[in-house]
Amino acid sequence: MLSQRSPSPPPLNRIPLPPGHFLALQPSYAQSTDLFPSGAPSTSAHDSNGLAPNVASLASADFEVDVRTGFLPLTKNLERLPAPWDIWEDAFDAARGQGVGDGLMLAGTRPKDVEWRRAIEMMPVLDTRGLERSILLMRRAHLVLTYIQHFYVHSSPPSQITHVIPQPIASPLKPVSTSLGLPPVVTYADTVLYNFLSTDPSQPPHYSLNPPSRAVGSFTNTKSEEMFYVISAQCEISGAAALKLMRQSLDELFLADAVALQRLTIYLTKLAVLIDRIGDITLSMMQHVDPEEFYHLIRPWFRGSDDGPDSRPWQLDQGSTSNTKLYSGPSAGQSSLIHAIDIFLTVDHTDRTPEIAPVDPVTTEDVHIMTDHTPISTERPTISVPMEATFVQRMLEYMPLPHRTFLLHLSTHPTPLRSLVIEHAQSQPRLVEAYDGALEALKRFREKHMRIVSLFIVQQARKQPSERIRLSLGQTEQVVQVEDVRELRGTGGSPLFKFLKRCRDNTTKAMIGQPKGPTYELK
Numbered sequence: 001m002l003s004q005r006s007p008s009p010p011p012l013n014r015i016p017l018p019p020g021h022f023l024a025l026q027p028s029y030a031q032s033t034d035l036f037p038s039g040a041p042s043t044s045a046h047d048s049n050g051l052a053p054n055v056a057s058l059a060s061a062d063f064e065v066d067v068r069t070g071f072l073p074l075t076k077n078l079e080r081l082p083a084p085w086d087i088w089e090d091a092f093d094a095a096r097g098q099g100v101g102d103g104l105m106l107a108g109t110r111p112k113d114v115e116w117r118r119a120i121e122m123m124p125v126l127d128t129r130g131l132e133r134s135i136l137l138m139r140r141a142h143l144v145l146t147y148i149q150h151f152y153v154h155s156s157p158p159s160q161i162t163h164v165i166p167q168p169i170a171s172p173l174k175p176v177s178t179s180l181g182l183p184p185v186v187t188y189a190d191t192v193l194y195n196f197l198s199t200d201p202s203q204p205p206h207y208s209l210n211p212p213s214r215a216v217g218s219f220t221n222t223k224s225e226e227m228f229y230v231i232s233a234q235c236e237i238s239g240a241a242a243l244k245l246m247r248q249s250l251d252e253l254f255l256a257d258a259v260a261l262q263r264l265t266i267y268l269t270k271l272a273v274l275i276d277r278i279g280d281i282t283l284s285m286m287q288h289v290d291p292e293e294f295y296h297l298i299r300p301w302f303r304g305s306d307d308g309p310d311s312r313p314w315q316l317d318q319g320s321t322s323n324t325k326l327y328s329g330p331s332a333g334q335s336s337l338i339h340a341i342d343i344f345l346t347v348d349h350t351d352r353t354p355e356i357a358p359v360d361p362v363t364t365e366d367v368h369i370m371t372d373h374t375p376i377s378t379e380r381p382t383i384s385v386p387m388e389a390t391f392v393q394r395m396l397e398y399m400p401l402p403h404r405t406f407l408l409h410l411s412t413h414p415t416p417l418r419s420l421v422i423e424h425a426q427s428q429p430r431l432v433e434a435y436d437g438a439l440e441a442l443k444r445f446r447e448k449h450m451r452i453v454s455l456f457i458v459q460q461a462r463k464q465p466s467e468r469i470r471l472s473l474g475q476t477e478q479v480v481q482v483e484d485v486r487e488l489r490g491t492g493g494s495p496l497f498k499f500l501k502r503c504r505d506n507t508t509k510a511m512i513g514q515p516k517g518p519t520y521e522l523k
């Protein structure tokens, strides 16, 4: 029992708890409500100057994180909005069509594509107030509206491409996005977190007994798109056990006595196994997702407003050009899971050299970590905001507000793991080995992921699509398209080669000893 142990006195160099720190606050007793089925968040930036959410534990309802499902919601996702919002659901159904190849076309000029876009412009503007009674309604509304928005933009032929989003989509999308703390574009939360169903949807999801096995919405109705989402959701649920170990480790870090160090060694060894499992699930994309379909048919629908030479803000406000924000499309880089493991293991991605050659340079003014929509002062010593936002920092903005808050909370823990491991390196070689072992596993995850990126993006960019894919794209002859693979960017807007390599190298840099395994190079 933890409570029977007396904590060792804190070393002199350990930082005392700042006033208002989450560990010094009263625990929250979240009660389930209609709006928050897993318990109402007690997170209040006002109690703590925006630095310390009022929470009792790491995996808690305050952050919409659950020990059983991790960042996936425990409550079943909605498959359809109720009657008052039928018109949105009908527009979504019509865009997708009845089966593979029956939906709208990218840059579509057929009467069907044109009529669908005109119908969107003519839709009535629906009231969103009734949605506010349930977070499940809000999530589904964000998903449906953003998918329709991407259909609207990317089904338009290049000559007619408009960046003015029709009011029937834009007007409800703004308040819905604000309440969820999400940007007004399709995010990983829409494609994965709010879009999966488990094998038996009437029961709570579970990693092995009731795993995510279906996706509700898609752009293409293809099995590849569904499995792309489902496998990502399986990574998430598999990560729940890693989050639990991290929470237990943080409890031990706080005590930091001899028993704690032994336990930490065990937890870190187990964590390495779990990270390997996430990597193996990621690799299973190779069996279940067709790389050509992914690259040519699915991925183009994901593009955000910052993608490509024609990148321009999507105007949600009629007649106003004040909105100059460019947004990226969905990417698993927006998953909080790997970011949480990075923060826990103290992998530093805040290199000051800009990793991104941004289309729209992100300046310090744009870089705020938000809790309850209040920007945190960049002068606070505990939060480092570099001059150029790193990819990871940019991706924070695409996570649901409670998950962003969770990562902030994790990053402000007063006793980071790495410094404790260094402090005890001489006397606890097994702890160092376990810590480096977890980092080795994270490096292996990144290298497995690089193999995925190589197959699904780099290799596809180098070759012509097959006839089957060309016909699906409505192309009758080969279109010679020479892609300079060195210039390739992800849907999250990052230059692939440099970025993924740097993420991997930052992982090995955190090791206390020397990296052991061979190094994979993305070619």
Ligand code: HEM
Residues within 6 Å of the ligand: 228, 231, 232, 235, 282, 285, 289, 294, 330, 331, 332, 333, 334, 335, 337, 338, 339, 446, 449, 452, 453, 456, 457, 489, 490, 491, 492, 493, 494, 495, 496, 499, 500, 503, 504
């Ligand atoms: C077909 C499957 C996948 C493809 C093609 C893919 C592609 C990419 C690309 C292109 C990036 C660069 C960032 C950007 O979007 O601009 C990226 C980043 C990232 N992806 Fe994936 N991804 C896939 C699956 C996954 C899965 C299942 C995970 C697991 C959660 C994952 C986790 C990440 C993470 C954490 C990053 C940030 C870079 C890092 O931390 O190393 N990806 N991905």
